[in-house]
Amino acid sequence: MTRRAVRAWVWVHRWSSLVCTLFALLLCLTGLPLIFKDELGPDLKLAATTAPPGSASVDSMVARALAARPGEVVPYLFYDREHPILKVPTAASMTDDPASFHYQVFDTRTGQQIEIPQPNEGFLYVMTRLHLDLFSGVPGTLFLGFMGLLLVVAIVSGVVLYGPFTRRLAFGVVRTDGSRWRTWLDLHNLLGIVTLAWFGVVSFTGVINTLAAPIELAWQANQLVEMAAQAKPAEIEGQRASTDAVLRDVRAAVPGMNVMTVAFPGTPFATPSHVAIFLTGNTPITSRILKPALADASTGQVVSVRDMPWYATALFMSQPLHFGDYGGLPLKIIWALLDAATIVVLISGLYLWWAKRPRRGGAVEAESSAS
Amino acid sequence: MSALRRQWLWPIALAASTLIGLLAALIGEGGVWRSLCWVALGLPLATIAVCLLRLRNLPPSARQDPIDRL
Numbered sequence: 001m002t003r004r005a006v007r008a009w010v011w012v013h014r015w016s017s018l019v020c021t022l023f024a025l026l027l028c029l030t031g032l033p034l035i036f037k038d039e040l041g042p043d044l045k046l047a048a049t050t051a052p053p054g055s056a057s058v059d060s061m062v063a064r065a066l067a068a069r070p071g072e073v074v075p076y077l078f079y080d081r082e083h084p085i086l087k088v089p090t091a092a093s094m095t096d097d098p099a100s101f102h103y104q105v106f107d108t109r110t111g112q113q114i115e116i117p118q119p120n121e122g123f124l125y126v127m128t129r130l131h132l133d134l135f136s137g138v139p140g141t142l143f144l145g146f147m148g149l150l151l152v153v154a155i156v157s158g159v160v161l162y163g164p165f166t167r168r169l170a171f172g173v174v175r176t177d178g179s180r181w182r183t184w185l186d187l188h189n190l191l192g193i194v195t196l197a198w199f200g201v202v203s204f205t206g207v208i209n210t211l212a213a214p215i216e217l218a219w220q221a222n223q224l225v226e227m228a229a230q231a232k233p234a235e236i237e238g239q240r241a242s243t244d245a246v247l248r249d250v251r252a253a254v255p256g257m258n259v260m261t262v263a264f265p266g267t268p269f270a271t272p273s274h275v276a277i278f279l280t281g282n283t284p285i286t287s288r289i290l291k292p293a294l295a296d297a298s299t300g301q302v303v304s305v306r307d308m309p310w311y312a313t314a315l316f317m318s319q320p321l322h323f324g325d326y327g328g329l330p331l332k333i334i335w336a337l338l339d340a341a342t343i344v345v346l347i348s349g350l351y352l353w354w355a356k357r358p359r360r361g362g363a364v365e366a367e368s369s370a371s
Numbered sequence: 372m373s374a375l376r377r378q379w380l381w382p383i384a385l386a387a388s389t390l391i392g393l394l395a396a397l398i399g400e401g402g403v404w405r406s407l408c409w410v411a412l413g414l415p416l417a418t419i420a421v422c423l424l425r426l427r428n429l430p431p432s433a434r435q436d437p438i439d440r441l
Contacts, residue, residue: 162382166378172381174422190419193385194418196386197386198415284397321393327405331409334416341419
């Protein structure tokens with residue numbers, strides 16, 4: 001590589017890193033506890049029972065949730081990937097912001113209500129919001145996505161620079177016989193190149209995850225409308241099919257899949273006259289890919305089942321690769337250790353720039369080890 | 372070529388190991404794939420540990436050994 005090319009790459013690496021470093025650090029630090037979300041989450045204290053999951057009446061749970069919150073409506077039902085529970089949110093209206101939901105949790109085997117703290121408060125919630133959108137909704141998420149994109153640029157330019165900067169060194173050598181700056185440079189290069197693939201994958205899938213809102217909007221505007229158009233709603237005045245009946249029909253229509261989410265008529269994920277049911281499969285990959293089904297709200301009949309479009313599938317596939325929650329506790333620990341290594345890369349990078357930055361009246365020091 | 376290989380053999384091997392590990396538990400089903408995932412993703416961490424231990428245990432004169440003995 002010519003000297004000029006190295007200089008150009010150094011410039012790209014320096015500035016793409018500097019712009020996003022503080023946010024990248026925030027993401028790495030807040031991400032650390034989020035890896036162990038399940039382990040740190042509330043204890044459900046599930047009762048011992050021989051009843052299979054899903055045997056209790058959902059309609060009864062919804063009725064009890066509404067009775068406890070007079071004047072509110074139930075926009076969605078959320079099942080849990082790991083536990084036999086149903087989260088029933090209530091809100092002032094069907095289109096309310098999910099951040100304002102009040103949740104009640106039920107055991108799907110017995111129908112018993114479980115007392116746990118609201119999921120939208122506490123330490124993990126603060127960490128989640130900082131990691132997801134800096135408490136500023138979709139604009140915050142898209143901003144963090146842009147920072148993640150700069151981080152990907154920093155990782156790529158860092159790999160390009162690894163060549164010229166370690167040309168005379170054996171792999172993994174950290175020189176401690178020179179300046180402190182050189183020692184930290186070697187450490188930065190070692191940790192950076194070793195964690196490169198993991199950091200690249202997590203950063204890139206994180207960027208894809210920030211596109212969730214536009215992807216949802218695209219699905220609502222295209223596929224949802226098409227699905228609803230497949231069958232004329234019965235619209236029998238005042239008649240509402242029971243949720244239990246709808247769930248039974250859907251499970252018969254789409255065997256071998258689990259119901260993850262139910263969106264009631266009037267929410268952005270259903271239509272005014274249909275219930276939308278989102279199902280998932282049983283393997284690490286298919287448990288992430290949602291398959292939507294629409295049921296007529298009056299009769300409860302399933303009118304349409306179809307796969308999500310490719311762009312939504314790309315989003316679902318990138319989720320496990322970002323969370324690291326698909327390989328048991330050992331994988332989570334590996335995730336945390338790799339995260340810690342990248343934190344050292346970020347901080348050492350910041351130090352390398354700070355110690356070498358041009359002082360007033362001083363000349364810019366050339367990168368002596370690269371030529 | 373040998374200089375290139377000395378420089379890039381380990382980075383490429385570790386990146387490949389990472390990607391194999393990430394996909395093993397995701398696509399494969401069952402305990403074997405999970406174990407492969409842990410081992411393959413543990414390699415980069417083991418590499419860091421070995422390099423840092425070498426750093427502590429070697430006298431300064433030996434630290435510039437240009438031949439990689441990892």
